[in-house]
Amino acid sequence: MRFLSFLLAAVVASAAGAQTPLNLPPASERGSVLLRGGTVHTVTNGTLEDTDVLVRDGTIAEIGAGLQAPRGVRVVEMAGRHLMPGVIDAHSHIALSSVNEATNPIVAEVQMRDALDPSDVGIYRALAGGVTSIHVMHGSANPVGGENETLKLRWGTLDPDGLLFEGAPRTIKFALGENPTRVHGRGRGVRPSTRMGIEQVYREAFTEARAYRAAQLAAQEGRQPLPPYDRRLETLADILSGDVLVHSHSYRADEILMLTRVFSDFGIERLTFQHANEAFKVAPELAAWGAGASVFSDWGSYKFEVYYSSAYNAAVLTRNGVRTSINSDDAGLLRYLYHEAAKTQRYGGLTDDQALAMVTINPAHQLGIDDRVGSVEVGKDADLAVFSAHPLSIYARVDLTFVDGVARFDRERDGDDQRVYVDPTEEVVSVQSRGHTESCMLGADLDALVYGD
Amino acid sequence: MPLRACLAALAALLLVGPASAQGISAETPLRPVTSAVAITNARVVVSPGRVLDRATVVVRDGRIEAVGERVEVPFDAQRIDGDSLTVYAGFVDAYGTAGVPKPDDPESFEGDRGDPPRERAGITPDRDVRETYDPSDGRVAQLRSVGFTAAHVAPRDGLFAGQGAVVLLRELQRGERGTAVVLTEPLSLVAQIEPARGVYPATPMGVLAVMRQTVENARRRGAARQAFDDAAPGAARPRFDPALDAVARLVDGDRQLVFVAGSWLDGFRALRASQEMGLSPVLAGVPDAAPLLGRLRDSDVPVFAPLALPDTVKADSAALALPLPSTTPGEVSFVSDRRTVSYRDLDAETAALTGQKRAAVAGAEASPGRLAAAEVPFAFGTFDVKPGDVHANLRRMVAAGLAEDAALAALTTAPAELLGLGRELGTVEEGKLANLVVTDGPLFADSTAITRVFVEGIGYEVEDKTLAGADPDAVVQAVGTWDFEVTTPAGVQSGTFAIEGTPGNLTGSLTADGETEPLTSVTLAGNALTFAFTSSDVGAVTTTGIITGDEFSGTAEIAGLGSVVMTATRRPE
């Protein structure tokens, strides 16, 4: 009788070994590998044909011809294949447990570092698209959304700290325009409800932060007890002192100019505009001010403030001397940023190196990690992607992705179900994701938090 | 790193009889005839690893008066023949919420969501669990019946939920008030990454930001108060802030930080946040601590491990035949042999997914064993476990590698030590509180039942397991043909069983997969129906459940394997 026979199997099962996350190399691993005889897109020093790249202990040690692999070091034959720096996404929302602390217009004190989820399979999928670093950002519900985090995709670690890009500068998310005015002004009657209001929210906050910092310093110098600690103002004061780079969600030309004026008045120097769909309209001003732009390749029309967008944005910005990157803001798009970069050739005819820079050295510069990653140069971190064909070709596939010289994606060894952690209570569900949700606004619906959705 | 216990109040709590003459109602218990009990000739497990094969335990006035092989039974003691019994120390629940009222769901908030009152934000470190603890809560009796005699209970909600204390899991005696069962002063302060709903802080990252700021300000508060008391010129007036005062006791070391984390991921966050705040936590929760082992060991953090486990996953033979990847640590182990190429491989896919889930459940089962192997001090907490699952879960944990002595320690000596109550609780030794568990066999054996539990000398007989919803006085009919469904992760199996005869003389048969087996031991007690049958595949199956009208709801227990949910509906005549 076969009744409940499936239960019988469970008895036999108890001794079976199973994959655990512990099998993958730890985050601290630094790998060595010889990539022999490929086309190397250095991005900063042109394209080298039939060239070897030797990686030693996580660092690019040599680039040249006829390099020998030290004993025991893996050799990857690159004939017909292309090597480029690992793709860097300046705007991601994967690997996070929460995105928006949407309860207050300014929440400078919250940190993405506290919300990292290293078990998000989105990390692996990004690696499968050649991505090695991402900038995980707060959403755009608030004029000041909180501190972001720059990550290395060391898939396999379950310790969130294992993902941190050591030494990367602190960055913070700002947001202008429709989202903050909708959430706060129109949503709950708290300023700002206009772009005028957003400017004044910043001016007031920075003025308070300046006073706060002065009071703290005065107490310190006067050996007085320190006044109460306010992480919000503390962080804003760190922006004023140049310790935190600002990445501001923005769309319209006017609001972009507004923020540059506010920053000039408060002496803040490092600023990258995110999305910045209308940045091309004020490209000369951005170039003169020294701000960067991190844009979509071709998104527009998903809301009114992006109705006057153009896929030629990146090309106009580049030709006007604005350092520009192309980002994903989307778990799906993140997997083919190399293709998004290639679209700058259709929309504006950028060169190969200009296009590749959009997803490598330019975002690295905007994140302050360009001394470590973003190009294939001796001494830089071995964060590299191996492509089956020219990475700007539609027919290219990623074969291997190295982070610190460790192959964290290997197409040859890829299979189904790459999750490093499986929730034992989770059912197998097929998730229908039709269309796009603005991941920037996850968690911004506060009523849903109270009443469920 | 034991918790600081505050036992000053203990003496006052000893049984000294009712404080004053009180009204007597129908529910008022009778006065006890004696406070002395002797369990004679029992096997006594004094502490994990220390066993007296044939000894007597004497209890008086809530304390253990004597333990030994040559102990005389006092003339005034109630005598319990322990020939076939084993006596263990009463279990100490390292972390639980039995008797702690559940908070109401928050109402919609009309004010500024960015600046809610601190209670709404979950900042209630000044809340004292003793003020709301209710010893008559049903869960207290349920936990007691599975062996728990004392518990570290704590407020439930909020990012700084409040302060926990240890209570004795017994009923109030004549003339006692609720506070009589409180054993200690508050000794812990509970933190958890629990966002406030719809108001600041509404996210985990907001919670951690608030925690850091609150702790830093509690630190600064002392200096500010000192400066004001010293009348330093210009010193700011300290504001009334009971929350900061409570957190200051944490900073000063008067309270132990107990950081509750529901997952290994929150565990990492809790450990890092604690480190940044300069506090040494106990990590509470975390069903699968494997990812955290290194961190826990390096930072000397003990763990209150949950007794709840995820449900077992049933696997078919395909899932078991699946080749699993290398498990050599440090080896790159992408799963290359799980390719689902097309629709032809869907069975393999299902098998692989089942295997993954099995591994995840196995991880939770193995977690306490791994803590022990890594020499991370840990004690079991009940958290939200179903009391009826406790012993089955313990057996699963032991089967997954936890030594029985280590399991017993985590129920007795370890929580007592970690809570700073090693002198009062945790072993069967003279002078300790008379908290005992009496069983009819070895604690972790399948067939063993707990027969009695003593809490502070008060004995409770444990009735046979009864089904939830069972009503011995109900009158229902079992006769008829029933369509049943057995639900497992591997799918739903259905069939029929038929019951005939008269009450007291019932028989029947069960049909599934085209085969029919006779039912044995068909009994109907009140509304509870029980029957057994033998499957050629899995052997003996015992089914118990409750009949309500034409619906049957219960479980089918397969010997040595566990149980699955079984429901049935009676066919209309």
Next chain:
Amino acid sequence: MRAPARAGPAAGEVALFSLPMRLLLLALAALAVAPAHAQGPQYRARAGTFALTDCRIETVTRGVVERGVVVIEDGKIAAVGAAAVPAGAVEVPCDGGTVYPGMIDSGTLIGLEEVGSQDETQDFDELGDVTPQMQALTAINTSSIHFPITRVSGVTTALSVPQGGMMPGTAALLNLHGYTPQQMATGFEGVVLNFPQSGRRGRFDRREQEAIDKAAKEAMEKLDEVWEQAALYARIDSARAAGGGRQPTGEMAYQPEMAALLPVVRGERVLLVEANAAADILKAIEWLDGKGLSAVLTGVAEGWRVADKIAQAGLPVVTGPVTGLPTRASDRYDRTYQNAALLAQAGVQVALRTDDRMQNYRNLPFHAGFAVAHGQDVGFDRQAALEAITIAPARIFGVDDRLGSVEVGKSATLFIADGDPFEPSTQVQAVFIDGYQIPMVSRQIELYQEYLNRSPGLTARPAGADRQP
């Protein structure tokens, strides 16, 4: 497939006019100097007789002509290959570029949505769960900026699909040029059925399993009930027509929903059945079985799991977006890229759609390219992908006598590209829709031209104009 050595300025050099850019400007210049328009870019499409010369021609259905001419007359393709340039024809030199049939996006919101998240500009979701009488053609906003943005990429034709409830309306296949919806209409219309979902709608669907099952059961019951009514309506209608004296005379009862379903019940109009989860696809196949409908499965995200069943049922499939995320966390990273290929491998006829809520229908050739990059291992080559966005949808929608390939007698709906249109670096040189030469302008291109060298550029500000109080 991409030339390994590529001409282009060296790194860091500002390339004001790279090769593709020069080609674009050349194309624009060619339009600008056309006789009828002395100044500025051409804004209006032109009809006439055209000769596309010095062309490589990918006919899709009849192989590749390495060098030849395409003649367009009266809106139709008059000659393909070695033909003479007719007298009076406007010559459009391909300059070695390749002629392709216009690409067809088999699932869009084009014309029904202008700006996402602005309800006032969204006309694809009418109130009501069963509204098959809602016709996309009614609400097509021919002035939408998305028509020019899409068509200059070579995507000349798109299915515009109402969304929302179980039967949100009747979709229409449009050519992306015209001043009235009727001018755009290709003749194909299909009724949309969003087949009831039996599973969770997404990660954020936190309903209890019982609630999900109950909702799915109720939805199926509702569908069956509606269909029963529709069948009854059709039977009465037939009886009435055939009835003679024994039947009551007069009009059918006013029942617009059933009237809209009438041709579907009779198999005269296509039913577009949206189903994505494997279980739902199987359920849909089962539901369709024996009803004698002309059905197309759309979405079919998990089609690869049940490809054999789809092939057995003989149902054509419209799938996409190709670049979407896999449906399950446990799926291989490239599962969605491969879906079309795996379906085709099992013998299913496949067309692609972008279904892009960003209205980036112009990315259709890139979706096709991804399907090749990740599907060629299982036999889905460039030709298969090209067919999936040209002749395959034309056949599925029954318009292959007019669209989908470069053949004599078909509508002159085609484009010229300077390379493989799947490659991002390729530029589309010219587009013809129904014989009209389409101006190569869109708002995005206009903004580019206006702002690339903005004037005034960076200027000194008037004193005090920018000061803060």
